Amino acid sequence: MGLMVRLQSTTKARYIRLDYVRGVEELREAEVALETPVTIVVNGAELVTLFASPSDLKELAIGHLLGQGVIRAVEEVKSLEVLSSRVSVETKRDVSDRVSEYGRLRVITSACGSTEDFYQILDQIDHPYVKSDYTVTLSTLVEAVRELNKLSVKGHLLAVHTSGLFEEGRLVAYAEDVGRHNSIDKVIGKAALQGVEFGSTILVTTGRQPADAILKCARVGIPISVSIREPIHSGIFAAWRTGVTLVCGARGSKIDIYTHPRRIRYTFGSPKEPFST
Structure with a gap:
């Protein structure tokens, strides 16, 4: 589905451990998680920048686009390229209408004027109903x-x-x-x-x-x-x-x-x- 580059997801960091009960100071090293700004580009236009762990970026982009309704299925993707922390996706059809809806959906993760405003926005956006009988x-x-x-x-x-x-x-x-x-x-x-x-x-x-x-x-x-x-x-x-x-x-x-x-x-x-x- 395109070029992919794997980035490192953890690094080492030194720190001082203080045991205040025993009165002991120790110099230690730990493995810590990395995060990086990952930009998803759809049909040449930047859609969003996510702060994410720099691994599985192809999957991150596909899942994000599916979960936000920008694409309905993987088959709608024409090409996908990962260059460093930038993921460029080309779709087989015009999705500009869905990108506009995506902008409204992202209001939910931003500050709303009130709780009432929040639920009004949630009611207005396109949300499907899961009819699965799976138990x-x-x-x-x-x-x-x-x-x-x-x-x-x-x-x-x-x-x-x-x-x-x-x-x-x-x-x-x-x-x-x-x-x-x-x-x-x-x-x-x-x-x-x-x-x-x-x-x-x-x-x-x-x-x-x-x-x-x-x-x-x-x-x-x-x-x-x-x-x-x-x-x-x-x-x-x-x-x-x-x-x-x-x-x-x-x-x-x-x-x-x-x-x-x-x-x-x-x-x-x-x-x-x-x-x-």
Whole structure:
């Protein structure tokens, strides 16, 4: 799909460790995550500059364009070239109308005048509805979270976010990045390039899930999004409006299902009141 150049994603840094209980000073060296401004260019025009870990930049660009609705499928890409931290994408058709919509969508990640303004903007933008009937057992979901946690050990040490996409319970894409949104873009891009059917997948991520992260899932048709972090209300609202099953706080012996719980199968208990979302 074009020329690619791999950049280094970590570096070494020296630091002073102070143990104030024992009164000990030590000079140490650690591996730390790098971030770099990555510019995505679409049909010759700069679309966005993301601060991201300098790895999997092709996948980052493809996933970002899919998740933001600039392209609908990988097949719409005519060519892709990665030069240093600049990714140039040429599409087979004119996407200027989608680029205009992209500009409106990015308002969600910027400061809005009020919470009411925010939800009005969210209602106005083009958001699909995930109609997938895909369901998973609670044990399958828990096992996916455990697998991501095992892979994320180094990521936690490097202060990066990790995301994994599971198809029918099998890990098909994994990515690390300093930005939680970027790690989602990367797994979407990796899966799309493999031809994964998103309608039967689970996204598991270490990052929070605000509205813009949920919209990425909805645009490619991911029915279940799981975070080990606690929820943000914009994410709950977006998940409810787009048909995404949102699971948060997935750690220890609990998970919290906030929207569309029908996709998670378990054999105990039942909601005491009708579940409105």
